[in-house]
Amino acid sequence: MPPKKSTGRKSTGRKYSKKAGNAxxxxxxxxxxxxxxxxxxxKKVKSRKQAIAIGLSEARRSGAKVPKKxx
Numbered sequence: 001m002p003p004k005k006s007t008g009r010k011s012t013g014r015k016y017s018k019k020a021g022n023a024x025x026x027x028x029x030x031x032x033x034x035x036x037x038x039x040x041x042x043k044k045v046k047s048r049k050q051a052i053a054i055g056l057s058e059a060r061r062s063g064a065k066v067p068k069k070x071x
């Protein structure tokens with residue numbers, strides 16, 4: 001049997017924690033139901049990217065393993 005090929009990424013750690021993934025999942029679900037609101041203006045969020053950003057932001061605040069924002 002031939003050896004398995006690696007996927008290219010190190011298997012030593014995850015980029016995002018499971019807690020962060022759950023936060024993004026929860027925010028996406030809210031967006032799809034139409035109940036996710038933007039923080040500052042309070043408008044309904046329609047963008048998938050914006051929903052992901054809100055989920056990651058909440059995960060950061062709760063102390064989950066999430067890479068820093070690119071600025």
